[in-house]
Amino acid sequence: MSLLLAIAAAGCTPAEDSPACPTAIAAAEDVYLECVADLGLTVEHLEIRVSGDIQVLFAGSSPAAAVEMAERTCEPRMQEALALGLLACESVDIGHPATAEQLRAQVERAADQGFSGSVAIVRDGAPVWSGGVGFADRERERPNAPDTAFDCGSIMKVVTAAAIFQLEADGLLSRQTTLGALFDDVPTDKAAITLDHVLTHRAGFHEYHDTHGDFEVMDRATALRRIFEQPLLFAPGEAEAYSNSGYTLLAAVVEDVSGEPFSQYLRGHLFDVAGMQRTGLYGDGLWPEGQAAIGYDEDTFACNSPACWPAPSWALMGNGGLVSTVADLVRWTAAIDGAAVFDAATRDAYRRDILSGRGLWIDGEPAHAYSGRNDFGFGVAVGEVPSRGTYVVVASNAAGNYNDNALMAQLVQMSLGALVELSPPSG
Structure with a gap:
């Protein structure tokens, strides 16, 4: 699914009061x-x-x-x-930020309509409310909670992009560096593709390079060969097409430039720096029994929880396989806001080029939204209003039953008592 969710609101009059809206x-x-x-x-x-x-x-x-x-x-x-x-479908009390009790009640209303998962809300730099509804494990009746771990889907790409920006800030690469300069034997039609093309999905790569889904066993050499062998969808820079494969290439770049395995780089330079002790990749063993959610959807794999899934192969590396909690993901947004991960110039470029797929505004301030999802019931949505130190994270383990992106946006609106808009305010 798309990395960036474009969210809009027009007026605050509720529509029909129906679970399906x-x-x-x-x-x-x-x-x-x-x-x-x-x-x-x-x-x-x-x-x-x-x-x-x-x-x-x-x-x-x-x-x-x-x-x-x-x-x-x-x-x-x-x-x-x-x-x-x-x-x-949700009214907003303009000018009156919601209380913790009102935010909790909104999440519980969503639960009545099918939402199952966890939520964390930070406003003006301070925690406002966090909690969970539904069960992380229905059979054992283990409830979802702020420290329950969820598969994060394509939010992995936000992290992979952060690694590239960090390496650029360290002087180890440039986003204008071409694939021909980074890899051996790159086909002629792909040699001039820049890292910036790949980061912004303008390289022309296909969406996938696997044939059997996320858990296909694939080594790095096979992944690179498959990606480079695929014909481009368009000339680099001339259009946009969402590509998981491109982000797998970026993971390989991180390894080659840093000299560290991709997962090791993430842990040492991003997760630890941001204080994310319960965040990692499949197979990391950070989530004891009962502390990772089970996904509930039509598709299943093994125990259908990241707690038992194998470490990502290069079918998924760089584009998926991230596991985290809502508590850790608000730490991530706060770390991006501060100076922990980037210097200010790099942070601003990262937000502009990676997080701002569409111009989102709330109460006259720029905002960002991004999300991830997989085929096994998991969905995570993140909303940020950096100037207000406001972050909302919604994670679901039954994503097919309720729109977690919409719930996230509703909670952002309620938290600040203002409407999310697509265009900058006039005047």
Whole structure:
């Protein structure tokens, strides 16, 4: 899924009081249908769930290229419209930041509608509320809590990007360095791709280089060969296409430039520095029995918890495999805000180029939102308003039942008593 979630709000009048928020679903359907129609596609069946999951069936004669374009362009627009509608389903007491009790009640209302997970909220640099709803392990009735560990999906990419920015600040590389200068035997069409192209998904790489999913066993050499052998989707810099494969290349760059294994670099230069003692990769063994959530969705693997999943192979390295808690993730945002991870200039460039996919504003201040998800029930969403020292993290282990991105945005709005907007305020 997209790394950056574009979230909007227009007005604060609640829509129908319904768990599914039908006005939001209808708006998302309209946006999606208009988009695919422009691509010449005919939809025979469409179902969009409040979680953001989509099931679509196109007419049998639909060109494969158009279907792929619909996935890359129309689904993100649909997600944006859905987030807009879901925010409009919740009223905001403008000018009156919510109390801890009001924030807790909002999370409990979400639980009544299907949300299961943990939440941590920091406002003006101070913890306001944290807690969990639902069970991390339903069979044993172990509740979710702020220190419950969750798979973080594509939030791994935010961390991988931070490693690249940190290495640049240390003078060990430049984001303008080309792949041809970093790797041997790079094909001619990919030699001029810069690290900046890869970081911003403008390199032209495919979304995946695996054939059997996240847990495919794959060594580094095989991953690099597969990625470099794939034909580019477009000339570097000329378009944008979300790529897990590109971030696997970045993990290899981190190893080569730092001289350390990727996971070791993350621990020593990012996680420890940020005080994230319960954050790591699959296989790290940081989460004793019962302290990592089990995912609940149609897809499962092994015990369906990161506590028992094997260390990431190079099918997943750099683009997924991150495990953390909501408590640790607010530590991450605070560390980025301060001088622990970056100097101020690097921090500002990182936010501008990695976190600001769309211009988000709240109460006249810039904001950032990013999220991650996998196929096994896990979803994590992070919202930041740096100028206010305000961070909201929502983690779910039943992400197919409730839109954790929308809940995060609702809690950001309530925390500051203001609306999230897409464009800078006028004037």
